[in-house]
Amino acid sequence: MSKWWPFRKSEQTPQNTYREEEQAFHKHETELRQYMAQQIEAGVSRQALLKKMEAQAIELEQVQNTADDKGRLRAYDLVYGELRDALMRNLQSGRVLEMNGRIAEAIDYYETAVADQMSTRFPYEHLRIIYRRQEQYADALRICETAVANPFLEDKDHQHFQSWVDKFKQHLQTS
Numbered sequence: 018m019s020k021w022w023p024f025r026k027s028e029q030t031p032q033n034t035y036r037e038e039e040q041a042f043h044k045h046e047t048e049l050r051q052y053m054a055q056q057i058e059a060g061v062s063r064q065a066l067l068k069k070m071e072a073q074a075i076e077l078e079q080v081q082n083t084a085d086d087k088g089r090l091r092a093y094d095l096v097y098g099e100l101r102d103a104l105m106r107n108l109q110s111g112r113v114l115e116m117n118g119r120i121a122e123a124i125d126y127y128e129t130a131v132a133d134q135m136s137t138r139f140p141y142e143h144l145r146i147i148y149r150r151q152e153q154y155a156d157a158l159r160i161c162e163t164a165v166a167n168p169f170l171e172d173k174d175h176q177h178f179q180s181w182v183d184k185f186k187q188h189l190q191t192s
Contacts, residue, residue, distance in 0.1 A: 034083075034084040034087075037084035037085070037088075038084040038085075038087045038088045038091075039088065040088070041084055041085045041087070041088025041089060042087075042088035042089075042091045042092050043088075044088070045088055045089040045091075045092035045093075046091075046092040046095060046096065048092075049092050049093065049096050050096060053066060053096065053100070062132065062133050062134035063100055063103070063104055063133040063134070064104070064133055064134040064135055064136055064169050065134060065169075066100065067097065067100055067101060067104070068169070070093055070096070070097045070100075071097070073093065074090060074093040074094070074097065077089060077090050077093065078090065104130070104133055104135060107126050107127075107129050107130045107133070107140075108126070108127075108130055108135070108137075108139060108140060110123075110126045111123045111124075111125075111126030111127045111130065111140065111143070112139075112143075114126065115143065115147075120147060123143075123147070124144065124147060127140040127143055127144045127147075128140075128144070131144065131160065131163055131164075134167050134168075134169050135167075135169070136167075136169035136170065137170075138164065138170060138174045138177070138178075141160055141161070141163070141164040141167075141170075141174075141178065144156075144157075144160045145157050145160050145161055145178075145181060148160065154185055154188055154189055154192075155189065157181075157185055158182060158185035158186065158189065161178045161179075161181040161182045161185060162178075162182055164178035165178050165179050165182060
């Protein structure tokens with residue numbers, strides 16, 4: 018067949034890589050879920066895992082667009098979304114329970130959010146208030162110290178909770 022023939026397939030035509038991308042997606046999704054489970058079991062916070070996944074996804078978006086890269090990126094998007102939704106569900110559940118007067122159950126959800134190192138001061142603030150009202154000053158101090166040590170909170174939040182750490186320490190020393 019001559020070179021000028023218009024219906025001849027050229028080597029530059031992108032091939033359909035859907036099947037390869039789908040296989041890569043399932044492979045990377047399984048690997049990512051196993052990795053996440055191991056990291057959570059080892060004590061790594063979910064917020065830290067989210068930040069790491071964000072960085073890896075951004076890096077992955079800038080490399081070659083192979084079927085494997087696309088599949089991996091889809092797996093990151095899926096698992097990242099599920100993890101973020103689970104974190105937000107803890108906050109929402111705690112808030113709803115607190116508003117309904119079920120404080121003990123709300124505390125469990127807020128404590129989970131604190132263990133996950135949420136990047137918002139919401140669970141720390143609510144636990145501080147709850148523990149202070151219940152006169153559990155040692156627990157309030159622990160929560161404020163945890164907030165100060167959280168690398169995902171902003172500096173103004175660290176300063177806010179540091180002032181409460183100082184107040185609670187002073188209160189515990191005088192009582």
